[in-house]
Amino acid sequence: MTIVAKVWIEEDCITCDACADICPEVFDITDESSFIIADVREDGAFNRNETKSPLKGDIGAQLGEIIIEAAEACPVEVIQYELADSGQSEAIEEEAPVAEVEVAAAPVSASAPVVDGALASVMEGERELVVMFGSQTGNAEGLAAATAKKASDYGLQAKVVDMDGYDLKNLAQVKRLLLITSTWGEGEMPDNAEALWQSALSASGMNLANTHFSVCAIGDSSYDEFCKAGTDWDEKLSAFGGQRIHDIQLCDVDYEPPYLLWVNEALSRIACVDESGTFQVELVDSMKEYASGSADDVADDGDFAPGQVQQSDMDISFKIFRYDPATASTGWDEFAFSIPGHATLQDALLAIKGQIDGSLTFRTSHVTGTNPLTGIKANGRIVMADTVRVVDLCTHAMELKLEPMPGHEVIKDLMVSYDEWQQHRLKSKPWMQSDPRIGDRLPNGMPMGAIPAAEATALHAINAVMSHQLIQGMSDCYDSDSKYRGPGLNLLEWARSQDPRVGSKQRKAIMESLQTHGGVWDEADLSSLSRHGKSGQIAADSLYDARSRLLAEFNFIGRPGRLAKNYARSVKSSGNVNETTLYRTVLGPFGLASNIMNGVSLRMLLGFTRNGGPIMRGFQGMLVPPAGIGKIPNMFNARIQNHHEVVAIFNEVDTRF
Amino acid sequence: MAKYSYYPGNAARQSCLEVEDTIQPMSSSLGIQLIEMPGYSSDGGDVIKQSNKFLQLVLNARNFAIAEENGHDIITACASAHGNMSDALHRLQSDAGLLAEVNTTLEKTTGKIFSGEIQTHHLLHILVEDIGLDTIRSKVTNPLDMKVAGYYGSMMQREGFCAKDDPFNPSYFEQLIEALGGTPVDYQSKTASVGAPSLLTLDKPVMQMTAKVLSQAKAAGAQLLVSACTLSHANLDSYQNKARKHTGKDTNLPVIHLSELVAFALGYHVDRFAQLRTRALVIGG
Structure with missing residues (x-):
């Protein structure tokens, strides 16, 4: 909450009425200027409040944000105010605007909201929901966790289940099942789902008549077998007699928007399956309303706050790269504001976009915090905006310099093209x-995919x-x-x-x-x-x-191979690296010729690196055995003390050198 | 007097003898005692681990064991050497099973054991954190009086490898340059790699990376570039003509080593410093 302690009007008010329209409780327009109303001031006067008399009682708290809104709307910027905590007057500066930015607090869990009579019939008794995932890279697992968390809004007690190690027979006891799976390779199950799928393929007599289910499938439409693992499960669960409570959702690479559509609908419906396993379809709308109400309660009435997550506010100076494709112009914007240290970089960017500059462009994730495309360069670090905390980026100074991911074409501001x-x-x-398969098995007898x-x-x-x-x-x-x-x-x-x-x-x-x-x-x-x-x-x-x-x-071929082999041989032969020999054996005659033509050798010879050191050092670099011919000679390196120890290490660990 | 086991790296006693010329008197002036590591070998650079990670670990463990016999932490003036040694040290100190495996081989071949007790440091961090900028400032007899850009490179700019400096936006070099009477020049690519490990294997990219660092430093006004990495110094100095030809960028800039910079400011090798200053005034930014 923002509390305004004092508010006053500077000279040059143009009496445009904007402030009084926004906050008539505090501002009143006279022929001369906007005035601060007497009733809200401790001194009871009616004028511009040049003496900066404080606001009465809790008026600054009740109307603080509206007063600030009025100040920001003032076209001539004559409305000034002072916040209760900072003691600093707020003034808009061109280069580094100061703003109070609100960022979502650390996550909290909720106490259950009140259930009305209509929903009571489904909310009583056993409320278990199984959220099962098949995941190769963690995306589906992340969605399963997000689904389970969201399920509490619907009065469900969710259990996240890894397909790996799950006994298929137990599925018959599950009344409510949401299954989320990715597809791996050319339409194959993720590794953790393969064994269960094999069980399903060979199962006979499975009866899931009491199981209501819905499937969310993640895939990549550039593959022929798009979302095949999900569609396979959807069909298989149906074939076992399961009740499809909501249609399968196919999600492409940008899976979060379709996932959100699916999870809201699927949870609303599956939450209306009562203890007896009956789907009460007439309660779905009520359930949606109930869930949205509980979301509010999370913010207001959360009874658990993980203190270790929360960090105190930090005053951060942001310097953000901007690129406008319309004008092909680039530059830097600077913002300064206070933000909780536990906020992610994405939280900060969203706050800037929402409250300071709506044109700022960047990629976001909205659900699991694992969107691989949210990469940003922050203070030189390559990080994912949705997972890195501000407090971890500002370890040395309260400054954040944000640039787009290097190596990619910039579309706009911090958004790059992939x-x-x-x-x-x-x-x-x-x-x-x-390799070619025989049925569902490889020629070596291994089951496909497992x-x-x-x-x-x-x-x-x-x-x-x-x-x-x-x-x-x-x-x-x-x-x-x-x-x-x-x-x-x-x-x-x-x-x-x-x-x-x-x-x-x-x-x-x-x-x-x-x-x-x-x-x-x-x-x-x-x-x-x-x-x-x-x-x-x-x-x-x-x-x-x-x-x-x-x-x-590839038997040490090419320049990388020659470097690796001759470097190791050099160390083995003397204990140290013989750079002179390396140059010749790795570069070969053409590479050496290139160095001569490009002035590298001349620069060594003339001794730029020596800064006046003995000239023989320059010549030493030019002494050559024929390039790439014969074994590496022990040219200039004296063998190190106890050289036999190094030889023994090589002989013990790697005899190729 | 602060005592350290001195690891010269792969270049200081080979192609970059100017490092050896300057680090010894510089250390003496600042109360640093460099203790020789008898029988030390190459740390393997970024190369031996490409063909055999375990071999590189055993070679490093042997050096660490020698430093332990000395009873003092390791110091080096090469960022690549420091990065490679820090990496090996971190792996050995954080994985008891790996340390035991390495020690089995080490003991069998050399009779040595590495207990995992020592640390490795780069000269830059020792100068700023242990010796102190005030002490250094008080010993300056020949102020740099030039605009100087520091090059950190990427090898040692990593959490846990660069003391208390910021890995991605470091300032130790700039603080040191100021203490030595120079004007520090900040530029964007001071922690970017110049591709030293691939100098002999990749032409085009390495020359572009080298040119980027040199041209950005010069565009920022630097008259002189100082490298914290003796290996990268070859890219930045010997190859700057080639980098210019490949990219068309202005890469003409005197490049020296960290130990030279400090030794010159402390009054050593005045003739070399005079020659360097002349070059810097003529061709620097």
Whole structure:
């Protein structure tokens, strides 16, 4: 709540009536100027209140926001006020407007609202709802959690159930079932759903006559088998005799809007299934009204506030990149306001958009907080706006500099285009292409799609990043080469190649793709990824693994291979790196010639790096054995003390060098 | 006197002997005792782990064990070396099983054991946090009197690797430059990579990354660029003509190492500093 302690009128009021129209309890217009009404002032005077007499009683609290609204509406900006807490007068400044911004408080749970007579018949007794998910990357799991949370608004007691390990027989005891699943690869079940699906395929005599259900399917319409896992379950549950209480919802990549449509309707209907398993369709409208009322109660009457989540308000200076495509102009906007530290970056942006500048453009997520496209560069960090907290970004100063994700074309302000990403993705075909199948089994006898749990865990660990698009933006060289697919896509490809279900032909194609131009060797420095938190570290580690595998499979070919082999041999031979030799063996004669032609060698020779040091050092860099011929000689490096220890380590760990 | 086990990295005693020329007297003036690590080897850079992560860990663990025998934390003037060592150290200190596995190999091959007790530091962080800017300021005899841009690079700009400095918007370099009598120049790409690990394998992108850093620093008014990374120094200095030819950007800027900057301001190598100042005045921004 905003409390105004004092309000007064500066000179030059044009008596336009705007303030009195908005807040007649405080402002009155005379021929001379707008005046502050006597009844609301402690001094009881009727004038512009030049003496800044405080407002009476709780008037500042009751009318605070309306007074501020009137002040902001004043075309000549003569209405000034002072907030109760800050003691600072509010004035609008051109470069850094100060605004009081309200951001949603930390989440709270609600006490149950009052149930009227009509709904009482369904609200009594057992109210369990099973929200079952099949999830490969966590999106469906996130939606299941969001659904369960929302279910309490409908008087349901939701239980989120992972399909992995679930006994199909138990499904017959479930009265209310909402099933959310993604589709993996070419129409396959997510890994955690595969075993249950196999059980369903082989089940006989299943009777779900007492089960009301609805399915939400997530997929990608660029695949032929769009949302197939969801439609398979929808048909299978119906075939078992289940009562479809709401039609299946198919969701594309931008799954949140259709999900919201589905969840509101599906919950309204399934909440009207009473204890006996009867669907009372006539109560659906009442249930919707009840649920919307309970949402208000969450804010007003929440009886649980997780104190560890809430952070005190922070006064932040925002500096935001702006791009207007209509005029092709760029610039920076600056805002300053107070915001709770627990607010996410997205909360802050929404607050700015809603209360300061409605034209600010950026991507948002509305439900689960896991939209992979909300990437933003904040104080140099590549983060997802919907999951990062403001308090975690302002660790060194109360400033937030926001820029669009690097490496992508800017559409407007902080919103970038992922078209190029999608084009590269379609070309690289990272989806599953397994070997030919016999029925629902592979030739080796393994069920289609099912892999041992340990392998599945390892497979997930390879690319367990929050967003592959985010990984793309972490690279410092993604925008330096139009053919480079970027680390995010290469990570997807590498993870796919490690899936034991991938066909040998596809695996070979992926490894060749990763090895050639556009692949993993085009990332100039993996440290530019690993410094961006856990996701960046996971991506970098996986891409190092990819490089190791490529070096082994392609037998150290090309410049990356020669560098890896000769670097290691150099360290093994002396304990240190012999740069002179490395240049010659890695670059080869053409590379050396390029350095000579481009002035690199001359610059070394002339000793720019020496700043006046002994000239022989410059010449030393020019002494060459013939490039790339013979074994690496022990040229200038003296062997280190206890060199045999290094040799022993190499001989023990890796004998290839 | 502050004592550290000195790890020169892959370049200071090879292609960048000017680092060795300056870090020793500079340290002596500031009360830093650099203790040799007998038999230290290369940390593996960003290269050995590309073919074998475990091999790189064992090589690093051997160096760490040598530092432990010295009884002092490690100091280095190279951001790449510091980044690589910090990464290895973090993995070993946060995973007891991995540490045990590495120690099994280390003991079998060298008889050494790394207990996981030491830390690694970059010279920049030691200067600002341990020695202190006031102490440094009081010892300046030859103020820089130039507009100087600091280059941090990406290798050590990571949570937990760069002391109390901000990984993405650091200021230690700027504070140090000011203490040495120079005018710090801020520019956008000071923590961006110049692609040093791929200098020999990727031409076009690395030259673009190098040109971006140099041209942005120069456009911001820098007369001199100082690198906290002895490996990246090769990109920024030896390859700046090539970077200019590839991109058409103005990359002509004197580039020196951190230890040179401090040593020059403390009064060492006045002839080199005079030559550098002349170059900076002629070609700097």
